[in-house]
Amino acid sequence: MSGWIALSNITVRFGALTAVDAVSLDVDKGEIHAVVGENGAGKSTIMNVLFGLLVPDEGTIAIGGTPHAWKTPQDAIAHGIGMVHQHFMLQDSMTVLENVVLCAEPVNRLGIVDFATARAKLEDIIATYGIRSRLDARVADLSVSERQVVEILKVLYREAEVLILDEPTAVLTPQETRSLFEILANFKAAGKAIVIITHKLDEVMEVADTVSVMRGGRLVSSGPREATSKDEIARGIIGGDLPAPRARGPYAPGAPVLKVTDLVARGEGRPVGPVSLEVRKGEIVGVAAVAGNGQAELIETIVGLRRSAGGTVSLDGQDLAGKDVAARRALGLSYIPTDRQRVGLALEARVSENALIGREMESRFRRGLFQIGSQIDAFAREVIARYRIKVAGPRAKTSSMSGGNKQKLVVGRELSRETPLVIAENPTWGVDIGAIDFIHGELVRMRDAGHAILLVSTEIDEILALSDRIVVMFEGRITGSFAASDADRFEIGALMTSHGSGGIQTRDAS
């Protein structure tokens, strides 16, 4: 039998790569359908087919029994399909109202937009589904979750019957996730079909009616949630048994390595801080914050990419004031940046050149003014082997690697320096489960070996899984600080979105 929407035998090829291989998927009205799988499993690709962003090489799409072949998103939108993209497609300088009507403007004969009609229609939608949004606010002034609501309003405004959400909770706190799910439940009750692409299995078990698992471009399984279990889904995703829980050594912090005192960072608008924190030998300190709450500025200031506006940073007792990035790295700091595409790697360069960054002046790679290619390649091969990077070879172009392997290259380059301090900023952002597990393992190994690790992540789960101590930031300040054993994800979530009650929450064990 086939559902209201029936994708049959969809195949998408990118050159020699088959991204989606003969996948058939049914989605019904009034259900929440979760599509899970690792990065590169093909889940976003097949949703882009459904939304008309990609034309499949083979296969058909049918809605209510009628076959369709769309060439552009406009065709899909016209047939009631809407998509909330992982990276929001909003115009920051425009208001919520302007963003919602963009590309679907109600106009008179002269092309003048009838904002009054649009506003009335939107207010109707907002009331119907219990959504909160400020229509006249500029998107630039909105939080991430408010922006997501704008994307959802866009879809609803176009009278979509099918909502596709690509990793909708990746950027949300637990509270925000909960309110998103409440809205989705209202859509479901109104008879809409909802497809969520996600990799968070707890959420799948909480909201999904149907679960489809994809791996390597194929559909592994598809069926009602009640008929499956979290373990079974996880096995389907990775195609084998789950890795054993990670063993880690006892928590025995040593002397402080990084000491940040009353640091004020120059922000885009207002300054960030003052912030004080300390990372000791043999511990992982996790900074939990929603994107855009000053953690990026803080890290950039510590690393030396941004000038400080007050306070001190010291590494192994040495004041870093006035030292540039190279000097700080030479003193024993490694940095895994969030943005591997622009900060972490030179995409047009070879893998070996990226592996070498920062070591160009080491004598083993140089002969006079020249670099020794064979030595550099040998070193790159070492990094590739040790960090299990999948790539054609040291001379391959960096841009040819997948996101997960690019990240492994950055992680490998930085960790192989074996510095006393490692700063890891969203180290597993956009990386598949296998690579996440590997990167987490490496960070814990470093900690056990006595390195100090400062981890910044927007994923609470990552913070909880790795940290010995947890610091929460909101609007440029530290709003809470816990020993990991005392941490509660909802309390952290609350602190990530408000100043808490009565000043800073502290429950440090030490």
Added chain:
Amino acid sequence: MIALDVLLDPALLQSIPRFLTPILLAALGGALCERAGVFNIGLEGFILTGAFCAVLGAFFFGSPVMGAISAMAGGVLMALIFAEFHLRRPGDPIVVSIAINLLAAGLTLYLLSAIFGVTGAFRDPGIQGFAMIHIPVVRDIPVIGQLFSGQSPLYYIALVVAVAMHFFFRFHRLGLRMRAAGENPQGLVVGGVDPRIVRLYALVACGMLCGLAGAQLSIANVTLFVDNMSAGRGWIAVVAVLLTRGNPLAVLGIALVFGFVDSLSFRVQGYGAPQQFTDMMPYLATLAVLIGLSFWRKTRQTRA
């Protein structure tokens, strides 16, 4: 009090619009490109083509309106060349702009001798220029009368376009889409709109406005075409666009400053200032505005 005399000189006020209009029209065209995400520094070439085509039309059809129409057609032609190489093919906009500017300079020179058999300049009583529009009542009001009466029709068109463009960006479907094409074009793609089409509209409209800017030079301010008639006005328009980030009302303000300084430099010459100095004045004003603006932005940033 020579300074005050100079400033309130009716002849000075009367001449501001003739200096202001070409820069304003071209900068408004540039503003459309800027907002739509097309980095167009080929305005100079667009204007020069417009100035030549205006003379062509006004001479062969014997009407200034036909001159203006053919000026727009010339500007649009250049815009389409720009679009072909920048929108349909992945040409770098700076390279394409430079090519357009060089092409316009060479082509007008060549056509001048090919069509009219002259070099350097073409003047002929057969070129029908625009008559100035005198508005009753208004023309008798001091200052206002000089600024708003007795001017070329293109001046009034420019003022109307500046104000209309302000509302266009806020309330018109295409205006909204142009802003999106300049800010986050991927947002249009997922909405089913091709940003390149939106940019094509911006370029074509820019070609028309720059064409009119050229017409103001060759069949309103004077009725003749001389080699390299645009004389850097396209570059001043580019500066006006970049300074204002394509805000049409701010473009109007800047065009006013330039128009004023331009006509002032003309006047000051009459008081015996060396021409080399007065020729410099519009560019000094550009520099002054640039420095002032960057200073203002800096202080605003630190206060925030």
